[in-house]
Amino acid sequence: xxxxxxxxxxxxxxxxxxxxxxxxxxxxxxxxxxxxxxxxxxxxxxxxxxxxxxxxxxxxxxxxxxxxxxxxxxxx
Numbered sequence: 001x002x003x004x005x006x007x008x009x010x011x012x013x014x015x016x017x018x019x020x021x022x023x024x025x026x027x028x029x030x031x032x033x034x035x036x037x038x039x040x041x042x043x044x045x046x047x048x049x050x051x052x053x054x055x056x057x058x059x060x061x062x063x064x065x066x067x068x069x070x071x072x073x074x075x076x
Contacts, residue, residue: 013063021059025051 001009026048029036034048 010067013067014060017059017061017063017066018056019059021062022052022056024059025053025055028055 026036029048029051032051034044034051036045036048036052038045038048
């Protein structure tokens with residue numbers, strides 16, 4: 001795999017992981033009644049924003065672990 005292909009895969013997988021995790025956090029917040037788009041910065045809105053951030057971070061971490069596992073398999 002060339003450097004360009006590797007960097008493209010890294011960028012796309014990071015983006016997919018982050019957006020997927022953020023969406024999962026958003027929908028979890030919606031299910032629990034935390035609306036990030038509520039007027040003002042009330043507790044429910046802030047908890048929803050935190051869930052989106054945590055979901056995005058977890059998705060990014062999952063994407064990086066996925067890449068590391070693929071790299072380990074290809075090195076064997």
